[in-house]
Amino acid sequence: MQPESQKTDASSKPDIGLPARRAAYAVLNEIIFKRRSLDEAFARQPALETMPGRDKAFVRLLVSVVLKRAREMDDTLGQLLHEPLDGLKPPQLINIFRLGVAQFAFLETPPHAVVNTTVELAEAEGIAHHKPLVNAVMRRLTREGMQKLAPRDAGRINTPEWLWESWMQGFGVETALDIAAANLDEAAVDFSVKSHPEQWVATLDAVQLPTGSLRKKTAGFVPDLPGFTQGSWWIQNAAAAIPAQLFGDVKGKTVADLCAAPGGKAAQLAAMGAKVIGVDISAQRVARLNENMQRLQLPVETVISDGASWQPKEPIDAVLVDAPCTATGTIRHQPDVMWLKEPRDAEKLAALQRRLQLNAVKMLKPGGTLVFCTCSLQKAEGEDQASWLLQQGLPIRLAPIAADELPGIADLVTPRGELRSLPFHWKDIGGIDGFYVARFVKTS
Secondary structure, three states: OOOOOOOOOOOOOOOOOHHHHHHHHHHHHHHHHHOOOHHHHHHOOHHHHOOOHHHHHHHHHHHHHHHHHHHHHHHHHHHHOOOOHHHOOOOOHHHHHHHHHHHHHOOOOOHHHHHHHHHHHHHHOOOHHHHHHHHHHHHHHHHHOOOOOOHHHHHHHHOOHHHHHHHHHHHOHHHHHHHHHHOOOOOOEEEEEOOOHHHHHHHOOOEEOOOOOEEEOOOOOHHHOOOOOOOOEEEOOOOOOHHHHOOOOOOOOEEEEEOOOOOHHHHHHHHOOOEEEEEEOOHHHHHHHHHHHHHHOOOEEEEEOOOOOOOOOOOEEEEEEEOOOOOHHHOOOOOOHHHHOOHHHHHHHHHHHHHHHHHHHHHEEEEEEEEEEEOOOOHHHOHHHHHHHHOOOOOEEEOOOOOOOOOOOHHHEOOOOOEEEOOOOOHHHOOOOOEEEEEEEEOO
16 A cells, blocks of 8 residues: 655656656765765755756655655565665665655655656666666556555654664653654745744745744745845744744844854844854854855854854853754754764764853853753753753753743743754644753853
8 A cells, every 4th residue: 555645746747857866866875875964965966056946846855755764665675676675786776766666655656657767767877787677676566555654653664773762762652653753744944034924924925833933835946935035034944943032132132153054043133133143163154154144134243163162252141052963853854864863973962062051151141141952852962961051060040931931832841941842743733843942041
């Protein structure tokens, strides 16, 4: 039985042809065999630069489906092939098969097109001698179908073991199953706007979420949307837009945004009237931050420096630590996380997060506010970090977030007054990234 599909405009277009599938194949190989991020892999494909926006969106969707569902697909392929998957030569052949399965089982591509385009892809990629095998496997797949799994079963199968174990230990088995199932969903596209959100709801054909973000189910090629060139809005998941709002009124206050690039939260703070200092250790990332602020026409002072050691000339009003993390809360739209991150990454990043927090406390005036956040579902990068900071004997206290502080966050606030969003929260309006936020005040 064929699983439920992800219906999109891109996937239903019959004239999206071989170039898009070749690009998807190249991107997958970059991620799986060369361990490059999804964004980096996309940037390394010259063909994507001149490809129509609709085709680019299809490539990204196709790649995302494979990254999210590969383990499930491989179970089916193991039944269709007479040799072990890890014995395929060349090993990249597995991604030819996966792309075919993804189109048939999850994107509702017609069976004949699945067979034909998958065989064409094998030939175009120089492995034409495998055409008979590819043809036979795809024909058998389209005849017999693929077993339909319940969302939570599919989520469990497609989740790497180390992530599953950590979520089960941190949240319990039922919540872990809900997280895993939600990660298979296609994420909507959220926007933050500088002003007049009601105008942009109509212009972008979006809806406004309780916390103020705008949302479209799909956006296609983002730079083609109205208002992008004019700098009226920027892409930012609704969860990522919450931390800056928890500072309250920042008009005229100096706020340091550590690890600021690419600048979504810095843009929010600047639009709210703060004097923002965006700090990032990477010159390349700061260049991108400056480009984004130039497009948005927002004033942000930028500094190329390590946020774990940089200090302002004098104590400041507020610090945002949007710390580097494993990003396991973003799997819905960054599924490469499941292929690239390992347990040791969480341990290494947790140490950096502690250094950033300690330095942030030093920057603050008495009465100043620190907001610490990560887009991770790992408690070692969230709740455990807050507990550790409070145990260091520093002049800092937790400033609990109130359930009614922002509309729509009541279910996201923990008993201790932190914010913990999970991918299945807001399910009826399209979900939300996994995020952790804690707020502190310097006491002296």
